[in-house]
Amino acid sequence: MQSEVQAIVQRVEALATPLVEEEGIEVWGVDFRPEAGRWVLRLALDREGGVSLDELTRVHRQLSDLLDAHDPVPWRYTLEISSPGIIRPLLRPSHFRRYYGKRVRVLTHQEQQGKRVFIGTVSGVGEDHVVLVDETTSEVQIPWENMRKATTEHDFPVPRSSKKKRRLR
Numbered sequence: 001m002q003s004e005v006q007a008i009v010q011r012v013e014a015l016a017t018p019l020v021e022e023e024g025i026e027v028w029g030v031d032f033r034p035e036a037g038r039w040v041l042r043l044a045l046d047r048e049g050g051v052s053l054d055e056l057t058r059v060h061r062q063l064s065d066l067l068d069a070h071d072p073v074p075w076r077y078t079l080e081i082s083s084p085g086i087i088r089p090l091l092r093p094s095h096f097r098r099y100y101g102k103r104v105r106v107l108t109h110q111e112q113q114g115k116r117v118f119i120g121t122v123s124g125v126g127e128d129h130v131v132l133v134d135e136t137t138s139e140v141q142i143p144w145e146n147m148r149k150a151t152t153e154h155d156f157p158v159p160r161s162s163k164k165k166r167r168l169r
Helices: 002-022 053-070 093-098
Strands: 026-035 038-046 078-082 103-112 115-125 129-134 138-143 147-152
Touching: 002 026, 002 038, 002 053, 038 053, 053 078, 093 115, 103 129, 103 138, 115 138
Parallel strands: 038 078
Antiparallel strands: 026 038, 103 115, 103 147, 115 129, 129 138
């Protein structure tokens, strides 16, 4: 079943990419999985500066028609189109290149330098690895095959309280 799902994801991505790129948008990722008793086909779309809700809605309609015409999924599913979000998965070397000089979090399958979680700045992207300047171990080279999960890191500002503290009497 897993190989069939992977083949569907590849077919959908191959069909969607030209349509999405024509809109000046990039297919960030495709996911197809069962959720709450139904299958969900989810595409994350992005471009520099982000995508609007109107653009996502327009692409959803076009992509729905395209998938109906080519029928790459042999059973019922729900199509969802969204942006990858602020804490986005990094799935390809091109994603890491786009975040060069920015903070990311990488979880590895096997320990490297005594750790499996690295938070640092992307300082290099090679054919078979990514290089991070990690906050605790300095520079670390992580092979693609050891990468379990990678996401962008974002420091959310902590809101300052506008209320003055009351003194207890």
